[in-house]
Amino acid sequence: MRHPAxxxxxxxxxxxxxxxxxxxxDAMGSLAADGLVLERPKRGPARLRRTAPDGRAPWVPGTPPxxxxxxGDGEDAAADLLAGPxxxxxAFSFRRSVLSLSTAAGPVEAELLAGRLRAVAAERPAAxxxxxxxxxxxxxxxxxxxxxxxxxxxxxxxxxxxxxxARGGAxxxxxxxxxxxxxxxxxxxxxEALLRAVGHLLDVMLHQAPLCRLEAGPEGVHQLRVxxxxxxxxxxxxxxxxxxxxxxxxxxxxxxxARRLGxxxxxxxxxxxxxxxxxxxxxxxxxxxxxxRAAEAKRDxxxxxxxxxxxxxxxxxxxxDGISAxxxxxxxxEPDAADAAALDAPSEEFGAALLDKRWRKLRDGxxxxxxxxxxxxxxxxxxxxxxxxxxxxxxxxxxxxxxxxFLKRLSALQEALGTVNDATVARxxxxxLDGGAPAWAAGAVEGFAAARVGPARKEALSRWDDVAAxxxxxxxxxxxxx
Numbered sequence: 001m002r003h004p005a006x007x008x009x010x011x012x013x014x015x016x017x018x019x020x021x022x023x024x025x026d027a028m029g030s031l032a033a034d035g036l037v038l039e040r041p042k043r044g045p046a047r048l049r050r051t052a053p054d055g056r057a058p059w060v061p062g063t064p065p066x067x068x069x070x071x072g073d074g075e076d077a078a079a080d081l082l083a084g085p086x087x088x089x090x091a092f093s094f095r096r097s098v099l100s101l102s103t104a105a106g107p108v109e110a111e112l113l114a115g116r117l118r119a120v121a122a123e124r125p126a127a128x129x130x131x132x133x134x135x136x137x138x139x140x141x142x143x144x145x146x147x148x149x150x151x152x153x154x155x156x157x158x159x160x161x162x163x164x165x166a167r168g169g170a171x172x173x174x175x176x177x178x179x180x181x182x183x184x185x186x187x188x189x190x191x192e193a194l195l196r197a198v199g200h201l202l203d204v205m206l207h208q209a210p211l212c213r214l215e216a217g218p219e220g221v222h223q224l225r226v227x228x229x230x231x232x233x234x235x236x237x238x239x240x241x242x243x244x245x246x247x248x249x250x251x252x253x254x255x256x257x258a259r260r261l262g263x264x265x266x267x268x269x270x271x272x273x274x275x276x277x278x279x280x281x282x283x284x285x286x287x288x289x290x291x292x293r294a295a296e297a298k299r300d301x302x303x304x305x306x307x308x309x310x311x312x313x314x315x316x317x318x319x320x321d322g323i324s325a326x327x328x329x330x331x332x333x334e335p336d337a338a339d340a341a342a343l344d345a346p347s348e349e350f351g352a353a354l355l356d357k358r359w360r361k362l363r364d365g366x367x368x369x370x371x372x373x374x375x376x377x378x379x380x381x382x383x384x385x386x387x388x389x390x391x392x393x394x395x396x397x398x399x400x401x402x403x404x405x406f407l408k409r410l411s412a413l414q415e416a417l418g419t420v421n422d423a424t425v426a427r428x429x430x431x432x433l434d435g436g437a438p439a440w441a442a443g444a445v446e447g448f449a450a451a452r453v454g455p456a457r458k459e460a461l462s463r464w465d466d467v468a469a470x471x472x473x474x475x476x477x478x479x480x481x482x
Contacts, residue, residue: 005144009101016097026084037159051157052177058195062153090162108133119166146316185396191343201231218268233389244337246330253318267299278448291437351394352474381417402473413463419456423449
């Protein structure tokens with residue numbers, strides 16, 4: 001609470017008091033399954049709390065989920081949801097410090113909760129800073145603090161962090177609030193669909209970013225990269241209806257982060273894929289072991305660079321810019337940055353038109369696929385990826401088996417085309433070793449990759465036939481094939 005941004009705006013003295021909360025659930029995790037927890041504070045009655053948004057409306061990361069709105073509250077309401085007796089699983093002992101601030105954009109209250117999170121067999125320090133007040137005033141204070149402090153919107157409620165501590169100790173990550181692609185089912189308008197998608201994907205990124213560590217394995221980097229690509233796809237998808245300087249700046253930040261993510265993910269895929277498969281096929285060899293060590297060194301360097309990026313101010317700015325866009329909806333204020341009629345209309349019409357356009361482009365790109373060069377197959381893979389991101393985004397608006405079948409065929413095509421592309425990627429990665437691996441080993445791995453191209457190309461042709469014959473799931477399949 002001594003940061004210059006707070007000290008300069010301080011109004012009065014800091015108020016501070018010791019406090020504690022205990023969280024309860026039954027042994028089956030009945031409340032957790034509904035995104036709830038029973039919270040028993042040191043003072044006052046117990047109450048049911050949401051630990052995750054209920055999914056009925058767009059949600060902004062960093063803001064509290066809507067209050068529990070079931071019948072009753074506290075112990076009585078929990079009893080109706082529990083399958084057994086409520087038992088404590090974690091507690092938080094902390095000091096609550098509250099400071100009133102006066103800023104040019106309006107008053108802000110800063111509340112710092114700092115203490116220790118405890119479970120039966122583990123404990124760790126924890127802190128949360130809550131800012132409340134007018135939108136612009138809160139965003140302004142948050143931006144000033146995040147410029148030089150490691151502050152990010154919480155990736156999980158404190159109760160969920162306590163549940164993770166009880167489940168697996170201090171190194172266990174909390175459950176994600178969101179995963180995978182956004183679900184736009186129930187979005188009343190196109191603008192609500194945009195807000196849902198951006199909020200969902202920002203939250204996925206905030207959850208995965210702390211997991212992008214070498215010791216945590218490759219999954220965090222993979223999921224962060226997928227969420228980032230999906231978010232960039234969302235911004236491009238909705239550009240005809242919502243655009244402008246703020247969204248353009250957010251996309252630029254995402255693109256810069258993608259450049260840091262790419263090498264870490266590429267080396268992970270290489271080491272877990274081609275390098276491992278080549279070693280299994282060719283047997284133990286010191287030259288292959290030397291190549292692997294050189295590739296691991298490159299991967300470690302890429303991870304270190306990525307970690308610096310995620311721990312630095314650029315990622316914090318990216319997160320706050322995304323949250324600011326969700327709260328301010330700047331496309332409504334910038335001249336010619338929004339199509340108001342489209343934003344206020346149902347999503348299905350916009351989605352169907354966009355999917356028609358991408359479907360035609362994909363089918364045109366696949367014409368004569370048997371004669372495609374590697375470059376043409378690479379371009380087709382990118383078109384398939386764009387089609388899949390758009391299709392999985394809008395599929396919940398229609399749902400059903402047709403949508404699931406269409407997405408499954410697209411995913412299989414993209415995977416087959418990706419295998420064809422592996423030889424090119426491997427060649428680039430091997431050249432990046434700069435002679436750090438024996439030539440025989442590099443040649444063996446490159447040859448192993450090249451040997452996979454023929455079967456993978458044949459598989460891609462078969463998968464293309466499946467996709468080209470697919471019946472589309474939008475607009476009654478008006479543009480469907482065969």
